[in-house]
Amino acid sequence: MANTIMSKAERREERFGYLFISPWIIGFIAFAAFPIVASLLISFMKWDIYQAPSWVGWDNFNHLFHDKLFYKSMRVTLVYSAFAIPLGLIFGLALSLLLNMNIRGINTYRTLFYLPSVISGVAIAMVWKWIFNSDYGLLNYMLSLIGIHGPKWLEDPNWILTTYIIMSLWGIGGSAIIFLGGLQNIPGHLYEAAKIDGAKVMQRFSKITLPLLTPTLFFQLLMGIIGSFQVFTSAFIMNGRGGSASGGGPENEGLFYMLYLYQKAFKSFDMGYASAMAWVGGLISFVLAIIVYKSQGRWVFYDADDNNGKGRTA
Numbered sequence: 001m002a003n004t005i006m007s008k009a010e011r012r013e014e015r016f017g018y019l020f021i022s023p024w025i026i027g028f029i030a031f032a033a034f035p036i037v038a039s040l041l042i043s044f045m046k047w048d049i050y051q052a053p054s055w056v057g058w059d060n061f062n063h064l065f066h067d068k069l070f071y072k073s074m075r076v077t078l079v080y081s082a083f084a085i086p087l088g089l090i091f092g093l094a095l096s097l098l099l100n101m102n103i104r105g106i107n108t109y110r111t112l113f114y115l116p117s118v119i120s121g122v123a124i125a126m127v128w129k130w131i132f133n134s135d136y137g138l139l140n141y142m143l144s145l146i147g148i149h150g151p152k153w154l155e156d157p158n159w160i161l162t163t164y165i166i167m168s169l170w171g172i173g174g175s176a177i178i179f180l181g182g183l184q185n186i187p188g189h190l191y192e193a194a195k196i197d198g199a200k201v202m203q204r205f206s207k208i209t210l211p212l213l214t215p216t217l218f219f220q221l222l223m224g225i226i227g228s229f230q231v232f233t234s235a236f237i238m239n240g241r242g243g244s245a246s247g248g249g250p251e252n253e254g255l256f257y258m259l260y261l262y263q264k265a266f267k268s269f270d271m272g273y274a275s276a277m278a279w280v281g282g283l284i285s286f287v288l289a290i291i292v293y294k295s296q297g298r299w300v301f302y303d304a305d306d307n308n309g310k311g312r313t314a
Contacts, residue, residue: 042272042275076254077228080165085224087169088172088224091175092220113173128170134152154239160254163254167234183209183213190208194208211301222292225285226285231259232259236262
């Protein structure tokens, strides 16, 4: 009898559990699962929104790999990633070391450096568009004060990608806060023991701090790879409306992958082609993430070995 009553109570608890998580389940199905499946189907169709979609099979993917702008947008995105991700990690780590200092008002500094990460992307893009303006921008004005004639940042194809890489450092406050969490997780007695042994500052950093921060570094690297394939707002606001037929700036040197995808979907209304681009871009970022994930056994250090022998004690 007790088992029967307990079984009913468990079933009731289970029903309530599903009831409480049902908003998330409904939201996931409506706004994540359904769009993903729909985009996969649309990638095999020709659809301009106005007319009924027609099945074209692999035509969108075949055309994709013969599209020069597809390769251009991929190159721009990969080059941006190759510079923006390492610089973001380096400056984020350096900033976190400063924010980890025990000085007066440190919490205020942490808040101030983190704030840029939560400001609207459109607002940030508008500010940076003014800063990089070649005629009346703040950056060229500051350079002129020391006798340097600044370049046409957003108008010169040789400088436009550099512009976006510099702009990417605006958000390192968010990266620094994550690194800060990793720094504060490192046991203090390791530093005390190292000091007793006579280890210098750089020795403590290279032998203790950096190895024990590699899990955090690994996470940041994965997020950076995923995020680099989602650059859109800044490119759209700063050069998305002019400079080339595709909206990629001079000679399409600012044509990021997501910007080109947007142009195909909402300017050319080629939804099938845009969906094919989305799946190919997602697959490439997934492969890059898997490569990084598989490499972690060689360079990511944990406090202790796990059962599989992966990771090493720092």
